[in-house]
Structures are given as C-alpha cells and as structure tokens.
Amino acid sequence: MDRIIAYFSTLEQRPLERMALLVAGLLFFWILEGAIPLFRLNYRKNKLQHALVNFGFTVMHLIIHTGLAVFIVMLSDWCKAANWGLVYWLNAGVGGAIAIGVLALDFSSWLVHWVMHKKAYLWRYHLIHHSDNKVDVTTGLRHHPGDSLLRGIFFLLLIFVSGAPMYSVMIYQTLVVVTTAFTHANISLPPLLDKSLSYILVSPNMHKVHHHWKQPYTDSNYGAVFSIWDRMFGTFSSLEPSQIRYGLDRYYPNEKDEDFINLLKDPFIRKNEP
Template sequence: METIFNYFETIPSSHRSLILVGGITFFWLLEGAVPLIKFNYKKWRHALPNLFFTATTIIINFGLAFLLLGTADWVVANDFGLINWLPEMPLWLYVFLGVLFLDFFGAYLAHLVEHKVKPLWMVHLVHHTDHKVDTTTANRHHPIESVIRFSFTLLGVFLVGTPIAIVMLYQAMSLIFTQFTHANIKMSKKLDKAISYVLISPDMHKIHHHYRLPYTDSNYGNIFSVWDRLFGTYRYMEREDIVYGVDVFFDEDANGKIGTLLKQPFQKYNQPTMMPDAE
C-alpha cells in the first residue's frame, strides 16, 4: 500500500493520460467483443461529441488542479479533515476511507444535487441525452458540469482531509469505474448483481440512464454502491427494459450535435412526453 500511495503522490501527467486513453481503448474493444446491445450506429460518429466533452473536462480539471493540490497540502499541514481526526489506523484503512468519502462528496452527493436542483439538472441533461450509452458516454459532461463536479470534489478534499496521493488515486479509480459502468458490455446477471452489493456495476448504473422517472433519479454512485443503499436511492429493473435518453429531449439527431448540446442547459422544455417507440 505504501508503494501505491507514493506512486499516486507524484503520478506524472502522462500516466494519468494513459489511464484515460487506455481505459477508453480497453472498454471500446471489449464492447466490440461482448456487446450488451448491438447498436445500429456508426461508433466513431457517436463518439465525437462525447470525446469533445471529455476534452473540455480534461482542460477544466487541469486548469483548476492547483486548487486541489493547495487544498490537499493545507489539510495535511493543518491535520484537518475527517480521516485526520480519527484514531491512528493502518495506511490501507486510511487510504480506503479517504477514497470512500471522496466518492461520496465528489460523485454521489454531486450527482444527487444535480438531479434535485433544476438549473443543475438542465446542465446535467447533456450527459443523459445520449441514446447509445457506451464507454465514451462516461465523460459526456457539459463544461459547466465539469466545474460543478470539480467543486464538489474540492469540498470533499477539504472536509475529508485527503492528501494529494489519495486524491489522485480516487480520480484514477473514478475514471476507470465510470468508463466501466457506462461501457456497452455484457456480463452475466448474477455476476453483475454480486458486484453491485459493494461496487457500482454496469447494470446498476445503466438503470440510472433509463429515460423516465423514478429510475432516472436513482443509482447515483460512481465507485461504491453503499451510498445508494444507505440513503435509499437504489433501484433495480431488468436490463432488457432500459431505454436510454431523457423523455424531455428525445431528438436523437439533435442530441448528437456538439452545438446543440452546448446550448441544451439554456433551453426550455415541455412536460415529459413518451419517447418514440419506447413503450
């Protein structure tokens, strides 16, 4: 554990980029080998807007990274934050708790708030209006949402008291998990269900991408499933019944255009209606 801790404490930017590109490549290839749904689409064309938003997320996170580093250094220097106020513990437990609580603030809480506060939901819609959910959907976030997510992560670093090594480890795990849970890959239902008791599984997260409530407002977690189970936001439905998209923006052609997606948070929409050929 000490070796892992030391590695992430000084992880080079090139290695972080490799995790991103390597993850997308791995799950992209796996989707071709064992697809959950055989989408009738041109995969590269579908990926272009998603990769555009991946790039904007990288730029924003890179530009604001000094805030994470400064906050992580401050909490360590001042012995501030939840995990620093607990009794002395083994390094593995210190790291585990740090990642666990960062997952709450940076992923679960941020995601929950985005669904409950309408202006933030309008921003988050960009992520939900993908009708062909695959591994490239993972980082399909409007630039405004990237700032929102970063702010919640920063709050988590401050309140949890995580050193930069744990922050970098958390971000690496968060990236891989979101690529994994969005990937259009098929695994046995029994294995998926077993995973979901501890971690977010692909089926568990894809329920969140169902086009209608109450399933859209469920399964907010990213790495650990404990938060959804603890706060009563876990739901289950059969994978065969899932229909991707959002019932207030069901124009698939428009939802694949970068310009339209950039403007989507500022549009008005009518009351939810049935998506074509959904049910």
C-alpha cells in the same frame, strides 16, 4: 505499500501518465464492447462519429479538471499542514487515510450527482449526459462544462472535510476513471456476476438503469464507484436490461443527441425542469 503511496503521491505531476491510463481504459472497454455487447446499438451514423461528439465534451472536462488540480493539491497540502479533516482528527494511518479519502470522494460523486438531478438550474447542465441515446464507454465523460465545474467544487468540498492526502486523492481518481469506463461500457456480464458486484460496486447493469429514459429510474443509482450510498439513502433501483431504453422522455429532443453545438448551448437557452 510505500511504493504504492510514493507512486500515487506524485501521479498528479505526470499528466501524460494519467492520460495514458484514461486512454488505455477507454480502448480496453471499446474492444470489449465488440466482443460481449449488451445491446446492438444502431448509431445515427457510426460508432466513431458518436465517439467524436462525446470526446469533444471529454476534452473540455479534462481541461477544467486539469485547472482545478492546482486547487486540489493546494487544499490537500493545507489540510496536512493544518491537521484539518477526518484523516487527521481520527489519527488515521496510511490505510485509514486511503479508506477515508476514497470513501469521502466517492460520496462527493454521489452527492453532486443527486443534487444535479434535484435542482432544475443544475439539471439543465447534467441532462447533456443523459441525452445520449447510445450509451457506451465514450458516454462516461460526456459532461457539459457546467456539469464538470460543479463536480470539481464538490470534490474540493469533500477534500476539505476529509483532509484526504494526495495519494488518497489520486487513488480515487484512478479508480473512478476505470469504473466510469466500466459502468458505461456496452458490455454484457453474466447476470449473477453483475448482481453480485452491485452489492458493493456500481455494476454496468446497475448504472444502465440510471440511463433509462423515464423516471423514477433516471433518478436512481447515482453512485460512481461504490453502490453503498444508493443502498444507504434509498436511491437504489433495478431493472432488467431488456427493458432499458436510453435517452430522455422530455427536456431534450432525442434526435439531436449528437448535435454538439446545440448540446453546448442548450443549458443557456432552455428552461429545463427535473
């Protein structure tokens, strides 16, 4: 346990190692998509061209969160020095700090996601993620910079509430990177396995429901790692994969889902309603 804590406590200082984890996860599920695809995705041009559009947003997402990392470290260290947050108020040990931190940060992911669907001026940024008509592993980090910034703010808020130490923060960030690739990947798991996973974790089929083009399915299954929040707050829904259609039925033209410049500009020129 001490080695695990030591490893994750300093992982923030090794950006190349963190990048390697991200790339390894993307490559693993990219290969798996070819072996056990959920859908035969007919890309507008080809899979690589689709990926390049999403990687453009991924780079901006990573730049923003690399900048926010400074504030994350400062806030986590301040909580420790001030004995502030649930971890310290409950006198949680290492195991408790990991559990509290991971659950709190996962709740931040659920909460910010829910808020972006409910507020029109925030939805206009988040809909860029939903506009992808070919959901695959590269869709996971397709976030408009406005979307990415808001996620970072909520992340900081829940660090402040929980007092999550850096090892807990980095354990969660590693978990969410892997889970995001897993849940967006165009892979087909045995139905029983997928359903069993969804009682605790967000499974691929569970998250694909969230990418269905019509409400109320779009407004459900907000979870990132754990499915408990959707089940707890009544936002869980299910749909047979054969019935799922990606994209949006309004707000953004589906034929422009790979128009990178238009996707960047859209939140500033369109009055989108959730």
